[in-house]
Amino acid sequence: xxxxxxxxxxxxxxxxxxxxxxxxxxxxxxxSYWSWFRQPAGKGLEWIGRIDPPGDTVYNPSLKSRLTMSKxxxxxxxxxxxxxxxxxxxxxxxxxxxxxxxxxxxxxxxxHGTLVTVSS
Amino acid sequence: xxxxxxxxDTLSVSPGDRATLSCRASQSVSSGLAWYxxxxxxxxxxxxxxxxxxxxxxxxxxxxxxxxxxxxxxISSLQSEDFAIYYCQQYDNWPLTFGQxxxxxxx
Numbered sequence: 241x242x243x244x245x246x247x248x249x250x251x252x253x254x255x256x257x258x259x260x261x262x263x264x265x266x267x268x269x270x271x272s273y274w275s276w277f278r279q280p281a282g283k284g285l286e287w288i289g290r291i292d293p294p295g296d297t298v299y300n301p302s303l304k305s306r307l308t309m310s311k312x313x314x315x316x317x318x319x320x321x322x323x324x325x326x327x328x329x330x331x332x333x334x335x336x337x338x339x340x341x342x343x344x345x346x347x348x349x350x351x352h353g354t355l356v357t358v359s360s
Numbered sequence: 361x362x363x364x365x366x367x368x369d370t371l372s373v374s375p376g377d378r379a380t381l382s383c384r385a386s387q388s389v390s391s392g393l394a395w396y397x398x399x400x401x402x403x404x405x406x407x408x409x410x411x412x413x414x415x416x417x418x419x420x421x422x423x424x425x426x427x428x429x430x431x432x433x434x435i436s437s438l439q440s441e442d443f444a445i446y447y448c449q450q451y452d453n454w455p456l457t458f459g460q461x462x463x464x465x466x467x
Contacts, residue, residue, distance in 0.1 A: 275456075285396075285404065285447055287456040300455040301361075334403055345451035346394040348415065350403035 242266040244335050244351035252329075252358050258322040262335030262351055269311055273338035274318045275347065276309065278331035286331075290338065290345075291318060325358045332356075362387055362450050366459035372467040375438050381462045383431040383448035392452030395424055395433045398461075399444045407446075408433065438464075 248260035262274065276288040289299040291309045299307050308321045318335055332355050336347040363386040373379045383393070393411045396404035406415040408424040411431060421436040435442055443466050448459040 284460045285449075285458045287458070298454055302455075336403075339409070344409065345392070345456060346406060346409040346449065347404075348406050350405075353403055 242337060242349045244337065244349060246333060246335055246351045246354040248333075248354060248356065250355055250357060252325055252356060253360050254326055254358055255324055258320075258325050258329060258356055258358070260320045260333055260335075260354065260356070262318040262320075264316045264318070264337075268313070269316050269318060270313050272340065273345075274311070275336050275338060276318075276320045277334045277336060278329075279334070279353075280331045288320065288333075327358050330356065330358045361455060362389055362453050362457050364448055364450055364457050364459040366446075366448060366462045368462060369460070370463045370465060372465050373438055374467045375440060377438055377467075379435040379438055379442075379464055381433040381435075381446055381464070383426075383433070383459050385429040385431075385450055388428045389450040389452035391427065392450055393424075393426070393431050394449045394451065395422075396447045396449065397442075397444045398447065404447065435464075440466075 243265045245263045252258045273292050275290040279285050289309050291297050297309050306323045311318045332353040334353045335351045337349040339346050339348050365384045367382045391411045395408040398404045407418050412424040423434045425432050445461045445463050447461050
């Protein structure tokens with residue numbers, strides 16, 4: 241059973257960089273596609289971006305200029321960095337695995353989520 | 361960007377009754393439509409993909425239908441554990457987008 245666990249600082253100051261890690265257990269990250277999502281309190285879900293097996297990325301245009309996703313196969317981890325954060329970036333951040341069905345982009349495994357608050 | 365709009369925002373239904381939730385896309389998403397259930401403090405749970413295919417372990421009382429721009433999630437006989445927020449997600453085009461959610465509450 242694949243399990244995902246997000247981790248990172250729960251508090252980030254405005255204008256600084258938000259850095260999160262998603263650690264995967266129960267399977268290798270290498271053959272799969274991975275996405276990050278976020279959800280402000282009481283609001284809906286926003287897709288942030290995706291990283292594919294070769295390490296290529298697709299980002300949400302609304303975040304693209306501030307976003308970097310990467311992966312560390314030796315640690316079975318996916319990472320997210322979001323620069324120049326503001327209060328609008330305060331949210332629960334989730335990582336998720338995209339289905340292994342080629343060309344389909346729904347998400348069958350999710351982490352529990354981690355709350356990131358942007359505040360001085 | 362495909363804008364997804366769900367209706368209603370809140371639906372009040374009695375246990376045992378049927379619930380019908382709607383999702384509309386601003387442009388066709390073909391069959392690239394999934395539904396998720398989310399309970400407070402929990403991650404989303406995949407219910408339906410490709411419009412109408414139930415995910416592994418999802419009870420038969422959940423069904424999906426539609427095509428193009430209009431989609432429906434039906435829960436045939438509501439159980440207590442079904443009261444939650446439901447989101448549709450399109451995956452036909454980048455960026456992936458979600459509806460704003462429908463809160464299903466006990467009447």
